[in-house]
Amino acid sequence: MIPLVAEHITVSFTRRGRGAFKALDDVSLTLPPGSAVGLIGESGSGKSTLARVLLGLIRPDAGTVRIGERTLFTPSYPRPAKEVQMIFQDATGALNPRQTVFAALAEVLTVIRGLRDGRAALADRVTALLEQVGLSADTAARYPRELSGGQCQRVCIARALAVEPAILIADEPVSALDVSVQARILRLLRDLREQRGLSLLLVAHDLAVVGAVCEHAVVLQQGRVVETGTPAELFRNPQHPYTRRLLNAVPVLE
Known part of the structure; x- marks a missing residue:
């Protein structure tokens, strides 16, 4: 079991005719060994970009990613081969x-x-x-x-x-499925994490999905972290207007 720690990640892209924009702006995230963390946000919030940074597929403009004792994007560790x-x-x-x-x-x-x-x-x-x-x-x-x-x-x-692997990153793994099938896949991910001692980063656009599996959640808006907490805390008392807006779109998982 190994921790994953991302600190101060910034990623910029250039759009034709529109200049550069920051897909991620000083984002930090910790995935302790054996934990399940949800990354929540609408399309374009930067969550899939962050997932690809953690996989070593996108090199950030700034910031570091550590997987266990090793630092990603270094000559000796350009990308995780099996760990993630x-x-x-x-x-x-x-x-x-x-x-x-x-x-x-x-x-x-x-x-x-x-x-x-x-x-x-x-x-x-x-x-x-x-x-x-x-x-x-x-x-x-x-x-x-x-x-x-x-x-x-x-x-x-x-x-x-x-x-x-020690770490699974699931990028919207159930959003294309029927609600009843979503619940079964989420139960499978939860059970596998417990049985295998895996760490899980679950990328989703609503709290119901994250709440079914994760004990901690990170809310991303336009490439920045705007709120963190347990799913129960975010459901009960969301502090940021963006989080409250996401809650209005939460479906019911059976």
């Missing part, structure tokens, strides 16, 4: 349509993990991963087009788990 894994919003699009589920998971196990098991042992590992995310063994023979959105997201979660 991402779960994306568009689960179907994140899977190769020409690969079976078995091929997708086996690729991670052999290429990234470097396992050299025989096919039978590899099949057992794939089956175990599928069972951990609530899918049957016969799912391995299917293609993404043969699965529902919720099933595809479970496969993506299994693929992330195959690397055996």
Whole structure:
């Protein structure tokens, strides 16, 4: 279990004909080992940009990211290879349509993990991963087009788990799913975190999603942190007008 600490992160982008703008402005965030933190904000608030900074996909203009004892974006640690894994919003699009589920998971196990098991042992590992995310063994023979959105997201979660990460970043993992399916995926993430001792950063645009899984929340508006607290505190007594506006759009998860 390792902590993730981002301090004073600033990221600027240039828009054609409109000059530069700050996607993130002096943002700090701490993800203690084994914790679940929610990052909340509307589209354009900077939350997905921050997620990509933490993955090493975007180098910030200023600030530092530490994962355990190592500092990201240094010559010896340009990006986290296995410690941090991402779960994306568009689960179907994140899977190769020409690969079976078995091929997708086996690729991670052999290429990234470097396992050299025989096919039978590899099949057992794939089956175990599928069972951990609530899918049957016969799912391995299917293609993404043969699965529902919720099933595809479970496969993506299994693929992330195959690397055996310490930290999961889930970027709007349920926003494209029906409300009833959302609740089941969120329960799965909560259970996996507890079972595996994972740290989870859950990116979302509403507090209901964050409140179902996380014990702490960070609210982003236009690239700046405007409020932090437990989900219960933010529900009960939001201090910032932006947080109150987000609360008005909260759905009910069954």
